[in-house]
Amino acid sequence: xxEAQNIPVGSTTAGSIAVAAESTVATRMSAPPSFDVxxxxxxxxxxxxxxxxxxxxxxxxxxxxxxxxxxxTVEVSAPEGVTVETVGRDDARVGRAGxxxxxxxxxxxxxxERASVVSVPKETALTEPIRITVHGEGGVSYGQQIVELGAxxxxxxxxxxxxxxxxxxxxxxxxxxxxxxxxxxxxxxxxKAVHVGQHNALVGRDASFKxxxxxxxxxxxxxxxxxxxxGPGGEAxxxxxxxxxxxxxxxxxxxxxxxAPHCTSNAMYKGALQGSDAHAVWIGDVVIxxxxxxxxxxxxxxxxxxxxxxxVDSVPNLxxxxxxxxxxxxxxxxxxxxxxxxxxxxxxxxPETEARRLVVRGFFAELVQQIGLPDVEERxxxxxxxxLEATV
Amino acid sequence: xxxxxxxxxHVTVEAxxxxxxxxRGVDLTVKQGETHAIMGPNGSGKSTLAYSLxxxxxxxxxGGTVTLDGEDVLEMTVDERARAGLFLAMQYPVEVPxxxxxxxxxxxxxxxxxxAPKLRTWVKEVRETMERLQMDPSFAERNVNEGFSGGExxxxxxxxxxLLKPKIAILDETxxxxxxxxxxxxxxxxxxxxxxxxxxxxxxxxxxxxxxxxKPDFVHVFAQGRIAESGGAELADKLxxxxxxxxxxxxxxx
Numbered sequence: 001x002x003e004a005q006n007i008p009v010g011s012t013t014a015g016s017i018a019v020a021a022e023s024t025v026a027t028r029m030s031a032p033p034s035f036d037v038x039x040x041x042x043x044x045x046x047x048x049x050x051x052x053x054x055x056x057x058x059x060x061x062x063x064x065x066x067x068x069x070x071x072x073t074v075e076v077s078a079p080e081g082v083t084v085e086t087v088g089r090d091d092a093r094v095g096r097a098g099x100x101x102x103x104x105x106x107x108x109x110x111x112x113e114r115a116s117v118v119s120v121p122k123e124t125a126l127t128e129p130i131r132i133t134v135h136g137e138g139g140v141s142y143g144q145q146i147v148e149l150g151a152x153x154x155x156x157x158x159x160x161x162x163x164x165x166x167x168x169x170x171x172x173x174x175x176x177x178x179x180x181x182x183x184x185x186x187x188x189x190x191x192k193a194v195h196v197g198q199h200n201a202l203v204g205r206d207a208s209f210k211x212x213x214x215x216x217x218x219x220x221x222x223x224x225x226x227x228x229x230x231g232p233g234g235e236a237x238x239x240x241x242x243x244x245x246x247x248x249x250x251x252x253x254x255x256x257x258x259x260a261p262h263c264t265s266n267a268m269y270k271g272a273l274q275g276s277d278a279h280a281v282w283i284g285d286v287v288i289x290x291x292x293x294x295x296x297x298x299x300x301x302x303x304x305x306x307x308x309x310x311x312v313d314s315v316p317n318l319x320x321x322x323x324x325x326x327x328x329x330x331x332x333x334x335x336x337x338x339x340x341x342x343x344x345x346x347x348x349x350x351p352e353t354e355a356r357r358l359v360v361r362g363f364f365a366e367l368v369q370q371i372g373l374p375d376v377e378e379r380x381x382x383x384x385x386x387x388l389e390a391t392v
Numbered sequence: 393x394x395x396x397x398x399x400x401x402h403v404t405v406e407a408x409x410x411x412x413x414x415x416r417g418v419d420l421t422v423k424q425g426e427t428h429a430i431m432g433p434n435g436s437g438k439s440t441l442a443y444s445l446x447x448x449x450x451x452x453x454x455g456g457t458v459t460l461d462g463e464d465v466l467e468m469t470v471d472e473r474a475r476a477g478l479f480l481a482m483q484y485p486v487e488v489p490x491x492x493x494x495x496x497x498x499x500x501x502x503x504x505x506x507x508a509p510k511l512r513t514w515v516k517e518v519r520e521t522m523e524r525l526q527m528d529p530s531f532a533e534r535n536v537n538e539g540f541s542g543g544e545x546x547x548x549x550x551x552x553x554x555l556l557k558p559k560i561a562i563l564d565e566t567x568x569x570x571x572x573x574x575x576x577x578x579x580x581x582x583x584x585x586x587x588x589x590x591x592x593x594x595x596x597x598x599x600x601x602x603x604x605x606x607k608p609d610f611v612h613v614f615a616q617g618r619i620a621e622s623g624g625a626e627l628a629d630k631l632x633x634x635x636x637x638x639x640x641x642x643x644x645x646x
Binding site: 304335339340341343344345346347348349350351352354355358359360361362363364365366 | 446447448449469470471473474475479480482485486487488489490491492495496499500503504535536552556
């Protein structure tokens with residue numbers, strides 16, 4: 001079961017389903033995962049994993065020239081019962097969720113001073129969210145955040161990124177057996193910020209992970225949300241929403257590694273683009289390993305291009321190593337809001353600005369309504385409204 | 393009483409790097425309560441007239457005037473024309489991804505009426521109108537025109553006509569592509585609006601079939617960018633029997 005619809009708009013929307021004896025997702029990377037930045041050659045831009053990214057705008061994060069400075073602060077506020085601490089690189093939890101897969105993620109690992117660890121004890125269900133704010137005042141920073149849930153714990157984590165920064169930071173989620181973690185990561189940066197990061201989730205047996213990635217600001221934002229399973233029965237839902245304005249580069253590279261049987265995953269990313277040189281990239285890699293029988297997975301990316309001059313590259317990729325699965329599919333489509341749609345709405349009395357907002361609001365509402373957390377949904381729709389007020 | 397007056401309208405369109413004149417001096421007056429059928433062969437400019445009146449950017453007005461109750465329509469933006477009381481039911485309604493029918497209808501009604509309709513009466517109004525057009529309630533939750541069949545698109549256009557209650561309704565080949573049942577349902581919708589006596593209707597069609605359901609007061613034959621002949625309903629019978637051949641030859645006899 002697979003579906004791929006492609007309506008290119010001066011852009012590429014390619015899809016593939018491969019039945020492979022051996023995963024090519026791993027082999028088409030230019031180097032195997034490693035914690036050591038020296039194991040990754042400095043990218044030149046033609047590598048598969050870098051070919052869409054404007055290296056010259058990474059401010060040296062990719063070639064070792066970005067030196068850490070003051071000016072990026074991380075604050076954690078957590079309800080009672082949650083442990084907040086900083087640890088060194090030798091702590092067993094650091095890197096347990098996954099190794100860096102590219103040079104910038106490895107640079108972040110090699111360069112951070114102390115990792116921040118937030119732990120929710122087993123069987124603790126939080127009623128208030130854990131809030132992590134990352135605020136930049138123009139500095140360069142390398143970071144490592146770890147969120148750890150004990151067995152049967154339940155938590156919502158909201159990570160907000162604001163201000164101006166050059167940041168390479170990895171976030172690891174260690175989700176214990178039967179635990180439920182929801183994470184909302186909002187990239188609401190100022191126009192000049194550069195943010196590159198790898199998000200590794202290790203989903204325990206019968207655990208649930210829900211990730212909502214919202215990218216609105218920044219000059220370059222490039223995130224790698226990745227999921228692996230520590231046992232059977234895990235669930236992962238990855239929602240994403242981006243609003244790419246003039247000159248912005250926003251890149252989301254997902255990998256869901258179905259390495260355990262009877263796990264599910266559902267990825268749904270939607271983006272709107274407007275303005276010249278707005279560039280969104282979405283890579284959706286799903287690998288179903290030979291042992292992952294009973295897997296059920298679906299991934300979807302939709303893009304709405306509002307003006308000329310914006311570009312979308314959307315590449316879903318599904319690799320299946322076993323036939324014993326419940327379902328696997330993907331879809332990718334890029335459509336544009338064109339003059340005919342505008343004419344149609346205006347011919348019904350709707351002013352031009354209102355017509356554009358109507359389309360964008362409706363497009364995102366479809367995704368936001370699936371999140372299932374009313375206060376998060378409301379906050380996101382407010383953010384979208386603000387973005388529409390400011391730009392459309 | 394609302395009156396649409398079209399006088400000596402000339403319209404060009406850019407095609408293949410050349411400017412082509414499509415409308416060559418159209419004169420027509422449509423009053424509230426009247427129904428005018430405009431009939432003509434393919435390429436005669438019927439649809440251009442419809443889209444020019446609605447303000448589609450593809451068409452350039454090179455001469456003439458269009459007024460609605462004395463107001464200069466040609467000076468208005470597309471949305472201003474709609475709010476002034478012009479409605480165009482389109483031959484090929486456009487898909488609008490991400491916007492549900494219910495959201496679209498309410499936003500449109502708010503714009504046209506100048507205030508948001510009261511929710512309770514509005515929901516009832518939409519539901520009843522949809523029932524009369526034999527549209528399933530689930531229709532309201534679908535995205536505008538996305539995946540609609542030809543018949544569903546036309547019902548959706550007439551649903552808007554009924555809800556927005558314009559002064560002048562232009563129906564651009566609303567009958568094309570409909571089977572007999574759908575044609576009857578759609579025609580009944582148009583007739584409900586006409587029976588209010590408050591709308592002037594400009595019914596653009598290639599076929600006489602729809603005129604069995606919607607009785608025109610006037611029939612105009614469109615040929616080569618202008619009205620070639622005008623008459624009563626009996627002119628449609630003549631066209632039914634003789635076709636457009638006499639007009640296609642270029643013999644403008646009006």
